[in-house]
Amino acid sequence: MVPHMRIEEVINEVLGGASCAVTAIADPQRGEKLVAFYAANGISPQELWDKLNRSDLPKLWIPKRENLHPIDTIPLLGSGKADLKKVKELALEQIQGSV
Numbered sequence: 205m206v207p208h209m210r211i212e213e214v215i216n217e218v219l220g221g222a223s224c225a226v227t228a229i230a231d232p233q234r235g236e237k238l239v240a241f242y243a244a245n246g247i248s249p250q251e252l253w254d255k256l257n258r259s260d261l262p263k264l265w266i267p268k269r270e271n272l273h274p275i276d277t278i279p280l281l282g283s284g285k286a287d288l289k290k291v292k293e294l295a296l297e298q299i300q301g302s303v
Contacts, residue, residue, distance in 0.1 A: 206236075206238060211266075211267070212225065217259075218256065218259070219243070224241060226238060226240045226241075227291045227295050238265070238267040238268075240267045240271065241274075241291060242278075243278060244276060245274075249270075249272040271295075271298075278291070
């Protein structure tokens with residue numbers, strides 16, 4: 205089990221507080237695949253991936269470069285918290301779109 209909140213904390217630090225959400229989807233080879241969405245603020249997925257690799261996160265916890273997706277806004281619930289169900293749906297759409 206990879207702690208998604210810890211990954212989100214590090215991404216938020218890298219982004220200077222911009223919002224992000226991390227989810228996991230099924231992966232036939234590895235069991236699960238981490239996918240991260242972050243508020244597009246001028247940082248490319250490559251730059252974010254490079255910075256995550258220089259962080260103290262274990263390499264196993266860092267989403268693959270192709271699984272880092274900038275988006276306009278993170279889907280939110282009425283309470284203001286991330287809508288994790290919608291985030292997972294977005295992740296599945298991204299993966300299906302790249303196949």
